[in-house]
Amino acid sequence: MSDQEADIYLQLDQLKQEYEDYQAQSKEYEELLESEVAEKDEKLSQAVNKIEKLTEELQNYKERYQKNESEVCKLQKEIDQLRSRLKIFEEQKRELEHLNDQWENSARILEYSKQDLEERLYQAEENAIMYKGELDEITYAKEVEIQRLKEECNELRQEIATLATQKGDTTRLAELEQMLSNTLKEQEELKSQLDTSRQTKKSGSHISSRRNSIDSSTNSPAEACHSVKVLVKVRPVLDSDTNKSTCVAYDELGIQVSTFLNKEKGKPITEIKKFEFDRIFGSESSIDDLFFDIAPSINMVASGGRACILAYGQTGSGKTYTMNEVLSKSVEALKVAIVGEYQVYLNCIEIYNEQVRNLLSNDALSKNWKETVEMAEIKLENDWFSQCLTLIQQAALKRSTKFTESNSSSSRSHCIYTLKIVKGSHTGIIQFVDLAGSERISKSKVSGDILKETLLINKSLSALQDVIAALETKQNHIPYRNSMLTRILQQTLGGEESMVTVILNCNPCEESSGETVCTLALGTRLKSVDLGYSIRKNLKNEEVERTLRLLEKERADKNTILRKLDKLERDIESYQYAIKDRDSKIGGLIIKMKNKEKQLTEENEKYRKELVLLKNFQDEANKKLRIIKSHAENEAQAKNKALQQLKVKDVNIKRVLSASPLALRRPPTKYQPIQTANQSTPSRIPRPKFRESSAESYSKNGTNHYNFAL
Numbered sequence: 001m002s003d004q005e006a007d008i009y010l011q012l013d014q015l016k017q018e019y020e021d022y023q024a025q026s027k028e029y030e031e032l033l034e035s036e037v038a039e040k041d042e043k044l045s046q047a048v049n050k051i052e053k054l055t056e057e058l059q060n061y062k063e064r065y066q067k068n069e070s071e072v073c074k075l076q077k078e079i080d081q082l083r084s085r086l087k088i089f090e091e092q093k094r095e096l097e098h099l100n101d102q103w104e105n106s107a108r109i110l111e112y113s114k115q116d117l118e119e120r121l122y123q124a125e126e127n128a129i130m131y132k133g134e135l136d137e138i139t140y141a142k143e144v145e146i147q148r149l150k151e152e153c154n155e156l157r158q159e160i161a162t163l164a165t166q167k168g169d170t171t172r173l174a175e176l177e178q179m180l181s182n183t184l185k186e187q188e189e190l191k192s193q194l195d196t197s198r199q200t201k202k203s204g205s206h207i208s209s210r211r212n213s214i215d216s217s218t219n220s221p222a223e224a225c226h227s228v229k230v231l232v233k234v235r236p237v238l239d240s241d242t243n244k245s246t247c248v249a250y251d252e253l254g255i256q257v258s259t260f261l262n263k264e265k266g267k268p269i270t271e272i273k274k275f276e277f278d279r280i281f282g283s284e285s286s287i288d289d290l291f292f293d294i295a296p297s298i299n300m301v302a303s304g305g306r307a308c309i310l311a312y313g314q315t316g317s318g319k320t321y322t323m324n325e326v327l328s329k330s331v332e333a334l335k336v337a338i339v340g341e342y343q344v345y346l347n348c349i350e351i352y353n354e355q356v357r358n359l360l361s362n363d364a365l366s367k368n369w370k371e372t373v374e375m376a377e378i379k380l381e382n383d384w385f386s387q388c389l390t391l392i393q394q395a396a397l398k399r400s401t402k403f404t405e406s407n408s409s410s411s412r413s414h415c416i417y418t419l420k421i422v423k424g425s426h427t428g429i430i431q432f433v434d435l436a437g438s439e440r441i442s443k444s445k446v447s448g449d450i451l452k453e454t455l456l457i458n459k460s461l462s463a464l465q466d467v468i469a470a471l472e473t474k475q476n477h478i479p480y481r482n483s484m485l486t487r488i489l490q491q492t493l494g495g496e497e498s499m500v501t502v503i504l505n506c507n508p509c510e511e512s513s514g515e516t517v518c519t520l521a522l523g524t525r526l527k528s529v530d531l532g533y534s535i536r537k538n539l540k541n542e543e544v545e546r547t548l549r550l551l552e553k554e555r556a557d558k559n560t561i562l563r564k565l566d567k568l569e570r571d572i573e574s575y576q577y578a579i580k581d582r583d584s585k586i587g588g589l590i591i592k593m594k595n596k597e598k599q600l601t602e603e604n605e606k607y608r609k610e611l612v613l614l615k616n617f618q619d620e621a622n623k624k625l626r627i628i629k630s631h632a633e634n635e636a637q638a639k640n641k642a643l644q645q646l647k648v649k650d651v652n653i654k655r656v657l658s659a660s661p662l663a664l665r666r667p668p669t670k671y672q673p674i675q676t677a678n679q680s681t682p683s684r685i686p687r688p689k690f691r692e693s694s695a696e697s698y699s700k701n702g703t704n705h706y707n708f709a710l
């Protein structure tokens with residue numbers, strides 16, 4: 001081997017070595033590039049995923065935003081509807097207020113006519129007293145005249161007797177006889193005049209003392225059967241009332257209530273209202289005093305009649321306290337009054353929200369009130385007295401009560417204890433009724449369920465007044481069916497042999513003066529039933545009777561109007577409070593909607609901000625993606641270029657080798673030609689899959705990061 005050949009082989013070996021180095025380097029680069037491209041692809045696909053996720057989220061936000069927008073629209077519509085309803089309510093309210101004004105005006109007019117009537121009544125009474133005086137004088141004069149005539153007559157008789165004995169002048173005798181008969185005639189006339197005067201005097205004296213004459217304990221049973229007896233019980237001032245001023249003053253004849261009105265020019269105005277009743281019981285009176293007036297009812301029941309005793313008054317006025325005392329006294333008196341064989345039945349129920357509940361059973365409420373009342377009846381044992389009181393105590397504990405401003409355990413129901421005494425074919429019935437408090441809604445300041453409760457209580461009390469009014473005016477139809485209370489009291493309210501006693505309970509505190517006046521005004525109306533009866537029965541004088549009948553009719557009319565007014569006032573109050581309640585509910589709803597609107601606007605604002613952030617993030621991600629893509633493209637181009645160069649180099653080496661004479665002797669052996677970039681590289685490097693939009697932004701001006709120097 002010559003030196004030249006050896007040199008060529010050496011060069012060839014070097015070239016081979018170099019070529020192998022290049023190949024190894026190229027492979028290394030290729031691997032590096034592949035891993036980098038794979039990494040970039042991975043990142044790229046992650047970015048694409050993230051973008052897709054973000055786009056999806058964006059879509060969700062958009063949908064939620066649209067949903068919120070439609071909800072806001074819906075709420076807006078609802079608010080508009082509510083506003084229009086509110087407008088209608090306001091109009092109704094204005095109308096009611098207008099009606100209220102009208103009613104108040106008519107009430108004022110009625111008040112004037114009431115005063116006028118009272119003045120006329122007073123005048124009639126004064127006239128009656130005056131007539132009585134005049135009649136007394138006439139009677140006295142006539143009696144003197146009769147006495148004188150009697151004396152004259154006696155003188156004449158003596159004269160006749162003297163003349164007769166003298167047997168004298170017959171003409172003189174005839175004259176004297178004529179004189180005597182004239183005198184006797186005159187005497188007869190005077191006698192008849194005196195009788196008439198006496199009768200008129202009797203009527204006049206009855207008018208002047210009529211207030212005192214209505215004492216039903218001395219009334220005949222027939223008279224008592226048709227009357228409503230009204231008693232007043234003033235509760236003592238309690239320890240809890242120590243700092244409160246009182247407004248009630250009373251004596252045997254009447255009771256007066258002072259109401260402090262608003263101060264005007266620094267001076268307080270006090271309005272005083274006076275009422276007259278048969279009996280007024282205060283803290284100094286005992287239960288025995290009160291029971292004296294109830295005893296006739298007990299006697300009536302013991303002899304097979306019917307009686308009803310009602311305790312009426314505002315919450316905390318002492319109805320339950322009074323009724324408990326009356327109950328135990330009455331049971332005691334009944335035990336003494338009834339003799340012989342008899343059975344006693346007791347029934348304790350309450351009416352709460354127009355539903356009847358048996359107070360001596362835990363059974364669920366039955367829809368049929370008659371069934372409940374029948375089921376509640378208990379037959380008492382032979383020793384019924386103590387059993388009866390124990391059962392009444394047990395029933396009282398089960399009553400529906402609530403805490404109110406006026407009473408810590410206020411009864412919210414009407415409680416009715418019915419005692420039935422069956423003796424042979426006669427059945428005596430007595431009902432003791434502890435009515436629920438008669439509050440005005442404006443004073444009790446209630447709402448919601450308690451408002452409903454109070455409205456129902458007032459409604460049933462109005463129904464009770466209507467029944468008594470219908471009984472008073474002797475109407476054909478008595479509206480017992482208007483409330484559960486009157487339905488259940490039907491057996492003792494009204495009818496032929498029934499006595500009704502109303503105990504008006506009054507709270508003496510000044511803060512309750514309004515309610516006390518209402519209670520006493522109601523009692524005055526009830527009392528007039530009795531008054532009318534006595535006057536009609538006793539008066540004989542036609543003219544006076546006619547005037548009084550007229551007055552009585554006017555009084556009854558006035559009572560009817562006042563009752564209607566009272567009912568209207570209660571109705572207006574109920575309406576006003578129902579409207580207020582509805583207004584406050586609508587107000588609450590509007591506030592709720594406004595809050596919801598605000599909340600939705602805030603949420604939308606938040607979503608809007610998030611949307612902006614997401615868009616920015618998306619832009620940023622797109623930007624990064626573009627950079628990554630351009631890098632990847634550049635790298636791919638650089639790699640292609642490097643491969644191209646290697647290919648050229650390979651071709652050159654082959655050419656050198658083929659040109660050398662040694663090439664024939666030395667076979668290309670293990671040497672493997674370099675694969676062209678077109679054959680292998682592109683297929684081994686997976687191109688990332690871009691979306692069209694991304695591919696469009698793919699950069700084509702990349703720079704070569706790799707140096708493949710030969």
Ligand SMILES: Nc1ncnc2c1ncn2[C@@H]1O[C@H](COP(=O)(O)OP(=O)(O)OP(=O)(O)O)[C@@H](O)[C@H]1O
Pocket residue numbers: 235236238313314315316317318319320321322407409410411412435436437505
């Ligand atoms: N004559 C009285 N002597 C002493 N305390 C009395 C008298 N009357 C009532 N009270 C007291 O006054 C308070 C209220 O009485 P009560 O519960 O009888 O009133 P009410 O009119 O039945 O009330 P409501 O309608 O709310 O049930 C009670 O604490 C009671 O003890």
